Amino acid sequence: MDDVKDHRICIDGYYYWIVRISPDDARARGIGRHDLVKVYNDRGAVLCAADVTVAMAAGVAHSCESSASYDPVGEPGKSIDRGGCMNLLTPSRRQSTKTESSAAMSCLVQIEKWKETVGAA
């Protein structure tokens, strides 16, 4: 399953979750196709493989929130995730009390090229 191209991309022996960004945003950040990037906001940070695609409008990034994997590179809860757990970035607010459904369908993030080495799995 990890080898499905739109599912994960193998970089240096590790299968990273995919974030899709527009060519304009990629150019502005020096990001190339399948580069390792850090997607982050005040809530957390996730390492992903970048898919640069004209299907995305400038200023918009897309990633599926269903990786079902949390793999922190350091201390759990306090370090960057590389399992692709995108819901670290979205608000945990619910649609109403007594439901489990997420209230948000989007959130603000910043994306930058990841230059450090993390190593294989």
Place this chain on the structure above:
Amino acid sequence: MKKWNLIIDVAKCTNCNNCFLANRDEHVDNDFPGYAAPQPRQGHRWIDILRRERGRAPMIDMAYLPTMCNQCDQAPCVKASRDGAVYQRPDGIVIIDPRLAQGKKEIVSSCPYHAIWWNEERSVAQKWIFDAHLLDQGWKEPRCAQVCPTGAMRSLKAEDVEMEQVVQSEALEVLHPEFGTKPRVYYKNLYRFMKCFVGGSVAVDRNGTVDCLEGADVTLARGGAKVAQQRTDAYGDFKFDRLDQGSGAYAVEITHPSHGKKTIEVQLGESQYLGTTYLK
């Protein structure tokens, strides 16, 4: 004798990856002596789906091209192999004998389509075998065709003469016919992946209100000769498809009986969206 062929409709492929996963399910960790050694867990794409994006927002389309061993009638791998390690069966399916092909890495580089993979661990060349092992047990089609939810893939066992008629009537093409290998995997609507388009939108400004202009006449010309003609749709859009990549200078002439005329010069490299053109 009837031979197996595969027909793939590029316009119907949605990149669901069912064919890719069915192939992995069939071959990873499974040994089929005489047909294929087990596929490694990583690195092989016996069925490989390629993506092509055309245009720019708001006129974008995506096409997906499932590729695999073409089961060529004039297969370079058959010619390159020694001792009959690669052979074509009477039913058209090309098989790399997993035992005889041991250590013969040259089989991999013989394929101009890059559809043969090297299994490092087992030291053997491997590829998609049209699920010959299943067909021999009475299956009616390979797994990729069976699992395709949109009907983008279908297999056809036919005499070569029959197949030629199907190719004619359905306007089928093969990948890189210039290789001269006579593939048995055919594609429909291949232009979605291989060709380019020139598109645009036409609008009028009515006292500050922008309206899409439906029914404008749009002519595509090359070197003074008309190539194609269209009318803009309800969104004021036009799109000339099936043009050759890098085919050079074109002129797009937009006319409307009550809104005048404009001509746009186009230099076609990749697919182009010309943006919105305003008529008076």
